[in-house]
Amino acid sequence: MESTANNPHMKVVVIGAGLGGCACALALKNQGFEVVVYEKLRQFKRLGDSLGLGENALKLLRRWGGQQLYDTLTKIGNQAELMQIRRWQDGKILAQQPLMDMAGYIGHRGDYHEVFLQAVRDAGIEILMNHEIVAFDEDEPSVTLADGQEVTADVVIGADGIKSRARELVLGFKDHPRSSGYSCFRAYFPGSHLKEDPLCKDLTDHNCVNIWIGDxxxxxxxxLRGGEEFNWILTRKISHEKDLEITESWFQEGDMNEVFKCIGGLDERIVAAIKKTPNCLDWKICYRDPLPTWVSKSHKVVLLGDSCHPHLPTSAQGASQAAESSAVLAICLKLAGRDNVALATRTYEKLRFARTRQSQTNGEDLRDRWHSALKSVNEGIEIDPESIKMRNRPLYAFDAEADTMQRWNTVSSQVAEELKTGNISPLFETRATATVA
Ligand SMILES: Cc1cc2nc3c(=O)[nH]c(=O)nc-3n(C[C@H](O)[C@H](O)[C@H](O)COP(=O)(O)OP(=O)(O)OC[C@H]3O[C@@H](n4cnc5c(N)ncnc54)[C@H](O)[C@@H]3O)c2cc1C
Structure with missing residues (x-):
């Protein structure tokens, strides 16, 4: 690796080869760093279902991986031009907007992941599968693998997902997920299950995205894929005490009889599709309060992606925001240089926090607007289509790299002051902050 004044052979360890870890590895490599990715799983399967990738992420991925990577990724996503927001009971279209206003390209998470993994390998970055990180020395910094091996680096990045171990180290305590008050049933299956049913024809003979909103x-x-693949996600408010217990898992099987109880009075076309669904997942929406910090006390272990800014499904930005965070962190490390990792990581968290909060709360706002819209109709008020549209488009114009270059001087000067006094301001005041030792 070539060394530059600001970058004398900086070595970065990334924990986790999810979409966030892969994007981060690409961004770091693009800035000329030495990167190694450690992943605890032996191999990846085609996990999850629909995931949105917005232009805010795609433009970064194109810079790091070229036009071919961009083209491959955009081909995975749904090619429909418009999406429809419909009335629960009869499917009447209440609003229609370009799919690109919503989630960008919605494709299968596993397909995106496979392309991300290949891009990392094509960039010559090593992904060590079956390598679980079990401990940290944040001062060194170093990580310890399950087999006892210790690996040192200049910076350690915890892209280790919603159940992050790195987050425990950064916070100094184990934080617990809390119920968002909502839960999802999710299913993804071959469209052939629905082919014979005339009621499903409208939904299966072409790429399309529809949303039915109810109380x-x-x-x-x-x-997707012209009807070869079909996905639905049912989100509902949790009403039973039992449902508030959080099992934070992407693998918990759902009970289709429970699903049937939630679709009373729903448009018969989507009901027909749900009734023919072979199986589904029961996903209690994992939610966490914003964290007071994303960086360890030593400033050398730093969080990225779902480990520090998980999103609700209605945000449709989880992976895209992880890509943005990757871009910002890589540039901060480059600008600060190897001798100034603290300045880089602390500036990174301050540059990123407000932006990720905006995209997280967009999802909450949309869910609330959808879930209350019909109440007004029942009171005789006509729905204004604008009031139920997704408002993600402004997020897409953002260029995380350009923004970092533009704000670096101002934000890093403030951070330098804080580092001098040792008085690092928290990103967010939480009750949990008070319990940090
Ligand atoms: C199984 C699964 C299914 C999902 N399905 C969807 C979906 O359908 N739609 C959607 O919008 N979002 C989905 N997501 C979330 C989405 O992938 C993320 O929001 C986004 O990609 C950013 O993720 P991330 O890389 O930060 O975390 P993750 O995707 O969770 O990746 C974290 C990675 O770190 C690895 N890891 C964890 N701990 C360690 C350790 N100690 N040592 C080494 N490696 C470790 C994990 O095995 C994992 O590969 C899913 C996530 C998962 C894990």
């Missing part, structure tokens, strides 16, 4: 509930449907 405290909504269903999103995504038909």
């Amino acid at each position: 405290d509930t909504h269903v999103v449907q995504n038909t």
